[in-house]
Amino acid sequence: MDKQEIYAALTDILQDVFDNPDIVATPDLSASDVPEWDSFNHINIVVASEMRFGIKFKTAEIESLRNVGDFVELIASKRIAA
Amino acid sequence: MTVMSMTTPSCPDLYWLPEAADFDGALRMFRNTELSGEENWVTLQTLANYRLDFMQTRRLDRVVSDKTGSLPGSVPRLRLAILGSSTLEHLAPAIRIGALRRGLLVEVHVAPFGQWRQQILDPASALYAFQPDAVLLSLDHAALLPTLPLNAPRIDVEAALDAAVDELAQLWHLLRDRAKAVVIQQTQWIVAPSLFGHFERTVPAAPAAIATQFDARLTVRAAEEGALLLDLRQATSGIGAEQIGDPMLWHHAKQTISPMAAPWVGDHIARILAALRGLSKKxxxxxxxxxxxxxxxxxxxxxxxxxxxxxxxxxxxxxxxxxxxxxxxxxxxxxxxxxxxxxxxxxxxxxxxxxxxxxxxxxxxxxxxxxxxxxxxxxxxxxxxxxxxxxxxxxxxxxxxxxxxxxxxxxxxxxxxxxxxxxxxxxxxxxxxxxxxxxxxTKRNDQYAANRERKRRQFSATNMEDFLRDLQMVLTVSAFRQADLPRITQLINKTNQFNLTTRRYTEAEVRALMEDPSVLTYAFRLTDRFGDNGLTSIVIGRRGPEPGSLELDSWLMSCRILGRRVENAVLQVIVEDAKVAGITQLIGRYRPTPKNGLVKDHYPNLGFSLLEGATDPGETAWILPLENLSLPPVDHIAVMRGS
Incomplete structure (x- = not known):
């Protein structure tokens, strides 16, 4: 799975979590851009991603994320490691 | 496997439900179709009865909230409030869908985490304003359990545990008095890393000892007070606590229960709610x-x-x-x-x-x-x-x-x-x-009475004769039957200890014995007042070599009925039969093996005499003439002839 496919899958997840078909995963997108992106939905995104990509995140990895771009890099690195 | 489980998420799924071929397609179609309230209700229940994961559950839950207004007023409903010491909002959709799966519409109110005491104590709290029918107390060890120095004596630990359970019971009373709600108390399921290993629970103040002792007291008190349990300790014991909890989520989001496990936990909560409304299966x-x-x-x-x-x-x-x-x-x-x-x-x-x-x-x-x-x-x-x-x-x-x-x-x-x-x-x-x-x-009384009687009998017998009589044994005898063949063959090939000759026969050979007119076959089943011990004893007799002789080719018995003098009753059956068949003497052989020393003196104990000569080395042969034979009565076993 290349990064483009990860972005596409994340778009599905974001649309699902926020029940909003217009939202698109882009590298600069972050929680501050989406009003409903609170800590509860943040965890839903993380867990939905774990399920979708078959990976497991560590606490420190989640804490270091600044935007969707960071998240995609993290997913890509974990998928290679797995 | 170990590496996989560390790098990939896992959670218990609703494996007894069928997987949906195209859940999202079905959901989309349903969302865009106008149906009657009754049709909506049936369709929602059908969609809920698929093996849904966390995200699918959320999706269906959104559709439920869109359609709730259209549902018939007659639909069973329940209001559930959740008070927790961790973040639990993510369970709400799974509880609603789990209830829908059982034909129940649930409205969920989740109090802010950590606010449970205040919410119960304050009569003006949002909890009481919600007017719940049921209140779930999902309180984890940190919120509920006393902490004592590791060297605290048992008596101090017990006092602290009693105080903790007492306080909880006081809160149950308040909930019941003020909200008229059923209380559902969650048990302790989180397993703290052990301090002592296997020794842990013998140390009264060790975390695992406190948690299990607390739950033991809690379950007794709940039964007395009419509170119900969400027994996650029991429910997770089969799958492993780590299947529903994720330390990362606790540290990052104060969730003890992972959203991935929400469908499973929600289904468990919903079962209790459905049972409260009489919707359990019958x-x-x-x-x-x-x-x-x-x-x-x-x-x-x-x-x-x-x-x-x-x-x-x-x-x-x-x-x-x-x-x-x-x-x-x-x-x-x-x-x-x-x-x-x-x-x-x-x-x-x-x-x-x-x-x-x-x-x-x-x-x-x-x-x-x-x-x-x-x-x-x-x-x-x-x-x-x-x-x-x-x-x-x-x-x-x-x-x-x-x-x-x-x-x-x-x-x-x-x-x-x-x-x-x-x-x-x-x-x-x-x-x-x-x-x-x-x-x-149920006829619970009958069962309890029988169990009590059984225990009483086990301890009341003071000597062997009384014990054997109290067993009320019934020995049912029949010739080998087709339906018993697998069990007979198994006994013949697996019995080592009470086995006089240890001759092994295949199922085909056993069948041949059944059809041989010169062979007498006996299969014995034994029941007693505690139940059926099944087919447990076998004897095979062959006529000859001299006329009037019956050679006991095999005599064996399952170990589970040793020491009951069943062999005495078995011999009586054979002697009676043999007399009718015109047989005048029984010949028995003991062929020693490393395992059958138990029956070395089987034949002399039954009154057989040693037969000199004509035996293989180590083997002994024994004879019992039947003429004028009177065996001692066997009055502790009733014998029945089967078909």
Missing amino acids: VAILDLDNTLWGGVIGDDGLDGVVLGQGSGTGEAYLTFQHYLKALRSRGVLLAVSSKNEQAIAEAAFDQHPEMVLRRDDFAAFEANWNDKPSAVRRIAKDLDLGLDSFVFIDDNPAERDLMRRTLPAVSVPELPEAPELYAKCIADAGYFEAVSFSLED
Whole structure:
């Protein structure tokens, strides 16, 4: 799975979590851009991603994320490691 | 495997539900279709009865909230408030969908985490404003359990635990008085890393000791106070606590229960809520062939079906029958829906020697060639119960599919392919959740009385004679029968200790013995006041070599009935038979093996005399002349002649 496919899958997840078909995963997108992106939905995104990509995140990895771009890099690195 | 589980997420799934082929497609279509309130209700329940993951559950939950306004007013409803010491909002959709799965519409109010004491104590709190029908207290160890120095003496620990349970019970009282709500208390399921290893629970103040002792007190108090348990300790013991909790989520989001596990936990909570509204299932409708036994009784015959001892698969079916029998004894009704000839199917229950369930155990029995949905409709009418009271248990995926399509109100578990997993599947699905257990449910009194009697008997016998008499043993004897062949062959080939000659025979050889007119075969079953010990003793006799002689080719007995002087009763049966058959003497042999020293003196103990000469080295031969023989009476065992 290349990064483009990860972005596409994340778009599905974001649309699902926020029940909003217009939202698109882009590298600069972050929680501050989406009003409903609170800590509860943040965890839903993380867990939905774990399920979708078959990976497991560590606490420190989640804490270091600044935007969707960071998240995609993290997913890509974990998928290679797995 | 270990590496996988560290790098990939895992969680318990609702494996007894079928996977949806195109859940999102079905959901989208439903979302965009205008249906009547009644149709909406049925469709929502059908969609809820798929094996949904966390995200699918959320998606369906959104559709439910869109459609709630349209649902009929008659739909059963319940208001649940959740008070927790961790973040629990993510459970709400799973609880609502789990309830919907059972025909119940639940409204959930989740109090801010950590606010549980204030919410209960303050009569003006949002909790009471919500007017809950039920309140779930999901409180973890940090919120509830006392912490004491590790060297605290047991008496201090017990005092602290009592105080903690007392405080909790006070809060239950407040909830009941103020909210008139049913209290559901969660047990401690989180396993803290151990400090002492296996020694942990012997240290009174060690975390694991405190948690289990707390739960032990809690369960007793809950039973006394009429509070219900969400027993996650018990429920997670089979799957592992790490399957529902994730330390990352606790540290990052104060969630003790992972969202991935929410469908499973939510389903467990919903079971209790449904049971409170009387929506637990009441009847297990069972297929027969390859569900209660292996094989097809119509084709294979009574002797050909796989059931009972002699094969692992046969024992697995037996175990499932025992589970169903136990369900029946707690008040679950059993019924049969099978494509079979009624007479053949019914006869199986009365004639197969290993059958645990009896024809009388079934409240309804539909064996014919009609379609099964019609049979279930008829049974529902006969029993005067709604279709939503039924669980349809059938190994055949096509029958299950037809049932789901035709009667969506009937619950249909995806039975695993292996019969050894049937009971677990039915239990895991939580169909028969109870919130009480009373005299009306069952003949509980009879059972308890029998158990008490059994215990009393075990301890009241002061000497061997009394003990043996108290067992009330009944020995049933018959010649070898086709249906018993697997068990007979198994006994012949596995019995090592009480076995005089240790001669092994294949099933074909045993069959040949049955057909040989010069051979007398005896199979003995033993029951006692505690139950059936099954087919446990075998004797094979051959006429000859001299006329009037019966050579005891084999005599063996299962270890489970040793020490009951069953052999004395067995000998009496053989002597009686032999006399009728014109036999004048019995010849027995002891062939020593490394394992059968136990029966070295078997024949002399029974009154046989040593027969000199004509034996292999180490072997001894024994003779019992029958003329004018009077054996001592065996009055502790009743003997019955079987067919």
